[in-house]
Amino acid sequence: MIEINNVTMEFAGKRKGGSDGAVRALDDITLRIPDGCVYGFLGSNGAGKSTLMRLMCGVYRMQQGSITVDGQNVWNNPAAKSEIFFINDETVQYADFTMKTLAKYYASYYEKFSMELFNRLTDKLELPRDRKLATFSKGMKRQAIVVTALACGTKYLVMDEAFDGLDPAMRKMLKDIIVDEMLDRGATLIISSHNVTEIGELCDRAMLLHKGKLVFDNEIDEVRGGVSKVQLVKKRAAVSREELEELGLTVLSHSATGIVTQAVVKGTEDEVLQKLTGLETDYVETVPLTLEEVFIYELEARGYGYESLSAN
Amino acid sequence: MSRCRRINRMALGEARTHGRVFTVLNIILGVGCLLQCFVGATADILDSNVSDVGCILLCVGALMGPVFVVGVFREMHNRQQSDVVYALPMSAGERYVSKLLALVYLHILPVAVWSGIAALTTALADKGYRYNDWFYRTYECFSPDMCGKVFAVLIAGMMFLDAIAVVCSVCCGRLAEIHYLTYLAVIAVSAAPLLLRAQLMEKIGGQVVKPGLVYFRWTLSLLAWDDNASLGMYVKVCLVNCLISVAVMALVFLVYRRRDAGAAGKPIVSRIFFELVLACGLVAYYALLLFAISPAAAIALAGVVYLVIHIISFRGILSGTKIVLWTVKFFVTTAAFILLLWVAFATDGFGAIRYVPTRDMDGACIKVDTEWDYYEDPRNCILYAGPYSYDWDTGQYSYKANDVWVYGMRIPRRDVSDWKVREVIKIFQKYAADRNKDFSAFLDFFMNGCETANGFERDRVCTLKIWFRGADGEDTVMAQDVRMTSVQAHNMMQEIRELGFLNDGNTAVQNTAVQP
Secondary structure (H helix, E strand, O other), rough: OOOEEEEEEEEEEEEOOEEEEEEEEEEEEEEOOOOOEEEEEOOOOOOOOHHHHHHHOOOOOOEEEEEEEEOOOOOHHHHHHHOOOEEEEOOHHOOOOEHHHHHHHOOOOOOOOHHHHHHHHHHHOOOOOOOHHHHHHHHHHHHHHHHHHHHHHEEEEEOOOOOOOOOHHHHHHHOOOOOOOHHHHHEEEEEEEEHHHHHHHHHHHHEEEOOOEEHHHHHHHHHOOOOEEEEEEEOOOOOOOOHHHHHOOOOOEEEEEEEEEEEEEEEHHHHHHHHHHHOOOOOOHHHEOOOHHHHHHHHOOOOOHHHHHHHH | OOOHHHHHHHHHHHHOOOOHHHHHHHHHHHHHHHHHHHHHHHOOOOOOOOHHHHHHHHHHHHHHHHHHHHHHHHHHHHHHHHHHHHHOOHHHHHHHEEEEEEEHHHHHHHHHHHHOOOOOOHHHHHHOOOOOOOOOOOEEEOHHHHHHHHHHHHHHHHHHHHHHHHHHHHHHOOOOOOOHHHHHHHHHHHHHHHHHHHHHHHHOEEEEEEOOOOOOOOOOOOOOOOOOOOOHHHHHHHHHHHHHHHHHHHHHHHHHHHHHHOOOOOOOOOOHHHHHHHHHHHHHHHHHOOOOOOOOHHHHHHHHHHHHHHHHHHOOOHHHOOOOOOHHHHHHHHHHHHHHHHHHHHHOOOHHHHHOOOOOOOOOOEEEOOOOOOOOOHHOOOEOOOOOOEEOOOOOEEEOOOOOOEEEEEOOOOOOOHHHHHHHHHHHHHHHOOOOOOOOHHHHHHHOOOOOOOOOOEEEEEEEEEEEEEEOOOOOEEEEEEEEHHHHHHHHHHHHHHHOEEEEOOOOEEEOOOOO
């Protein structure tokens, strides 16, 4: 299990005029990533997903808080790091490698490196062994790195926007390979992506970061079920946001057209309907939300919506 | 798997990723080695123009260190690489040691092996510096002794450059800064101590040059050469220099272990390092140019370079405040250097003016020169004694083993005793220390230096030069140049002449000693 406790991370920054000003990338994050699951990192651009991943893999030094992998601190700890493989969103760093040299390179660092698995997957994906990765297509480069990562035999595979920029067929192929291999050995996949639908399909659990703060961390089903979209019709007038909040509902979004009110509120369908019984309405309907909608409404509620951003 | 084996495996893994540069290096070294071996073995067949290309290629290979260091420590300046390297299962210590070991495999070992083969082959052929009486040809190649010296210097120089490159790679986060600061640091570190000593002590207090003392400091690893030093001394000192280079690399780990991927991309990671290199560079520059060109021009030029380096390395949003701050810092450093110069001036080069060699100077050669116009008053011009001939063109002394013949007269060689030499030194140093040391004299010195007193009619640059060869065969040269007034110079020469054993420079027997 990966345990993230009260992690705060700041980067030194420069304000106009040259004065120093620290940028807080992560603010008191606490998380548990259980073994054997596929965990999704969601968040707006610059929310701190990549920073958190780098901290988990020992790429960044911890400033405040702690991150442990199976009870061991990650930073500067080869034993803990030998259980994690990190794939970032670039492939340029492997440009000079061939599949052969890539395997040799990682085999010298990861004791559990399986040449058999590496060869099998390379053959399966028909990746040329003696050509430099610089000559590969983007999808092939990704495949090469994923094959290497899987061959390293780590318990945790951390992928930062690793599928971004790939075509749907390639994404599916890579996901299938990863999931098959990882699930076979009970490993954990931690993945960040801007494609919320993909996270929704692939992951068991997900968390949402916004401006370095944790918005939620839950099972995907519970995340979806934890927010409901409600349509209300009340004679003569629409239902105001305040009226809904007086009923004990947390309103993420509210809009009204004539006598029809639409609101996105926190809570399961049953909880919401029960609370709405206190309101004399002519018609009530709850609509299930997709993960993408949850993402959008959660961020909108925190001032990250189109209207808020364009108003700024 | 033991830790050592693990680190070795990682080092080999790292080394394998630099195959291309490694191949280039080995081609350069291999060709250099073969050429040197060929020349070394056939020098007596070839004519006098024996080529040095082999040796030059070996030197080029030895100086390729920064290329390898930058490649091996690529995570220091490349964000993408830092994601890969820092995520690998290694502690900072293991990573650092494995990288240094990779550097050994990639650069140090090939240079040592190829140049070792070249040195050994040339030494065994033993064709160096022989005279072929047949055709009255001479051919110059490396003697066995010379081979050993060149090999020792090559290795020490390579280690020095690699150590500086490692320091810069670890203390900087951008490729540009790593490169230009490496070369700046090599020049500054090499030149600053030597030049600072030259300005603060030798310019004011005089100098004592002994073989192996000046050119064999670690900072001068790239310049270490002295024809007179023995092979044993070379090996000993170069070995010490190599160990210091290793110690410097080990010391840099203190910075390395504190770094993470966040520092990659920051031009300067260690501010102390940056300020140190700049201050060092500035001091070396001043020491070199302050008296060579006008001080105002030297300072202005330094200021421009200093600001440009700051602007390039800053990369942030420039502001007037920043530029003013850097300018202030520049003037503070400059003022500190001038202050140090003034302290050195006021304290007679930190007491260096009173230096007297401890070795026995029996049989030394002495020259006292006041730069006086010979036709004006030859008695105040030059006093000379000693059993050596002096080449006025090259400034070299050579020992005259036998008696000297002047105008058909046989002049017996006579030694000047240690006591007599010390008497001359005592008188010279007394006048030297009594010279004017007030602020106006300092400004005069600052603007014109020591040697350029010609524009000041009342002043003379007086020189005391003593050369002697010790029982161990090593030469020692003591030289003091001091500006003093004409009156002081006249009195000093009078007092020295009264000792009675030095000749006037215009006498026919100027190159021989006479009895007191």
